[in-house]
Amino acid sequence: MTIRGTIWKFGNDVDTDVIIPARYLNTSDPEELARHCMEDADPAFVGKVKPGDILLAGKNFGCGSSREHAPVAIKGARVGLVIAESFARIFYRNAFNIGLPILESAEAAAQIGEGDDVEVDIETGVIVDHTTGKRYQATAIPPFMRELLAAGGLVPYVRRQRQQAAG
């Protein structure tokens, strides 16, 4: 799968309270959560981001709470992909579980600029910055996470395992 979009750049340690403030956690509706995505970092973000655009951040993206509402809000805002130098542990699991593509690349996180036109092949992890002409290779997705993605997320994976056990 290939994703091409505009880069929205954020810094290090973007926490889940910034991704979706807890004052909006009285619902789990993706549309409603998406309306407040990244609100405390950039109140205008939701109005500016276009479907398929790419979030780019530094280290430890998604630190803090276990709220799955965070990747749900990003996906609900039609963001196509998050690239970061590194991800916090629970956010990393949650993103795979709900089918939000994420890739790790320290070089891409450091060098790609806000507003750049970037194309990413999710399978190979190749990131191409069409604005600068530079290419980056993201860290390979661990085999088990690939299996999860291939199954379509954790829910179909568990359903299939149960069917196999019963069959």
Add this chain to the structure above:
Amino acid sequence: MPMTISEKILAAHCDRTHVTPGELIEARLDFVFANDITGPMAFRVFKEAGGERVFDPQRVAMIPDHFVPNKDIASAIQAKELREFALAQQLPHYFEVGRMGIEHVLLPEQGLVLPGDVIIGADSHTCTYGALGAFATGVGSTDLGAALVTGKTWFRVPESIRFVYRGEPGAWIGGKDLILYTIGRIGVDGARYKAMEFTGPLIEHLPMSDRFTMSNMAIEAGAKVGIIAPDAVTEAYVRGRAKRAYTFHRSDEDAAYEAVHEWDLSGLEPQVACPHLPENVKGVSELREIRIDQSVIGSCTNGRLEDLRVAASILKGRKVAPHVRCIVIPGTPEVCRRALDEGLYQVFMDAEAVISTPTCGPCLGGYMGILAAGERAVSTTNRNFVGRMGHAESEVYLASPAVAAASAVAGRIAHPDEI
């Protein structure tokens, strides 16, 4: 083959003689739970994954603690979903308002989470139970929903980092100061994906309440777990509470660690994490000019009876500064009852602090003490991110109950000795 305590617990839950950091395992779960924020999302996953009955009703808890007593209509709907799921699944460990406490204070107190367990909860501060010598970690709603069906989940076995605390720190120093100091040293991603293991003479002398505080904030350094080897202190706490059998594990002398940090904390003063990251840690004496509007004493980090006793010892015979709201939030009904019996409510009321029902409330900017733009709080909670306790232009300083109580009286950040 030598193993750390974390590796031993995981090996015992996947029927292996040993496990190695980096490998993926599927572990049996001893206890699984969610709250009013994360539960409803997990129930949808439970149904989609083909769930009809939870894997074992005795090993599941549902705790409406975040926005309950319901703060608004939307929260009431979420709490109702939690209640209805618990009823439909006939879960014995559902805690209605009146019996409900903050999950990470409540579950250990009720003897439902125990040494040697593997536990997941749909809340990041599930790592609190590491203080009991359990492998406990937070997950999202999808992992939780799937685990409700299967009673299992997958883990990447984490590398362990050992922390050794020595020395004679100053007065008023407790678990909160030790963990803030640690996060200040290693940073908010200093233990990302790792198991933190807290050891050394200072830990051996630490009461359970302070141990819970330390393990609670392991996630604030990015860790998967923050574990403490169980000992006589653990045994004294667990005995009489445990609802199941439990197992004590210890790391082997020659177990492998990714890193070892050994710190002499002699002379350490109370620690405060400044906005807007828990790693922005300073000694309290550097912050004496910081005027505050609110002081919050409570939460899964510091809402235990021992925390309230420390706060009361400072507030006794004094008044909260006229421009400050001091909000005390006992963690569970049991904490409320004992605080009342010991006369702590009287102390807080005489000091003109207000006492809330148990709730996560203001910690995550839910209700019961939200900050306006430009306002500043000292809080015994665990996070001080932008907008965490209210407006994006408000500020939270994280500190111990002693510093929060002293600051409430002084009207600015204060060392308890100043009062």
